[in-house]
Amino acid sequence: MSAPADDLDLIGRHTAQRASVVRALIDHGGFVGAQTLHDVLKARGSRVGLNTVYRTLAALLDADRADVVHDRGGERLFRYRPSAEHRHYLVCRACDLSTAVDADVIETWAEHLARTSGFAEVEHTVELTGLCPQCCGS
Amino acid sequence: MSAPADDLDLIGRHTAQRASVVRALIDHGGFVGAQTLHDVLKARGSRVGLNTVYRTLAALLDADRADVVHDRGGERLFRYRPSAEHRHYLVCRACDLSTAVDADVIETWAEHLARTSGFAEVEHTVELTGLCPQCCGS
């Protein structure tokens, strides 16, 4: 079981609202939209404002404790990141199941590109989607 | 010089509006937002509706004649793709200068992932940003 308190230290003051947002994000286990997370919290009885959800997620991103991808509708989906290390994910387009993938190749390539392109402060985003074994069979 | 007529064949009927949208996208040379493109067209005197710009861009994406990236504000930026082949770009965060990069490594990695992950129809998006030589010096 994770300890949201550790994460809260990274994103500001300890409040019940932020704790419940972080807990809900962790419990969800995969990528989830801010509005969906808000709905989940409401269903749980947590009276948390939508903008608090947004701000908490933004703070987690700032602290490198969350990853973000764009879904096809332009909505941003967030996923909790237990460690502070950079990660990439393969997400199922049908059920949203997401799995972290080994992307050392990408990191190496990105570093090489940073050195040879003349560009500074090179950052990269990699989004992988597909149909998971469960979904491509059905 | 490119021939928009060839592109129009891919996206539906030949109309002056679509031609001007495609022409403007090509002339721009880099990534540009739909609304900005609309402004450019207005400045040129082309009375094209914003939704026509959106539809034309969507049609180009469908036909693999355009690439899209997300800027930090959530806006989608489009770039004309002369050939139908898959490409990746390194975009300057300051001036939007974009250059295509050699991403064979990525393609190979993505294919490998598709074979080993159990996922089907794996697609990938790679977005690279940095500060170009012009901008990181200033």
Add this chain to the structure above:
DNA sequence: GTCCGTGCAAATCTTTTGCAAGGTT
């Protein structure tokens, strides 16, 4: 002539912001 594309405006949707009230340190 038929059907698709266009334009205008309104609607939709996500995300951000203003401000007073309440909680944290």
Add this chain to the structure above:
DNA sequence: AACCTTGCAAAAGATTTGCACGGAC
């Protein structure tokens, strides 16, 4: 007590949609 955080509502911004008209085939 000082300052940050919350919540509500409204604003902002991008993209899509409804519908009547006009052009393409």
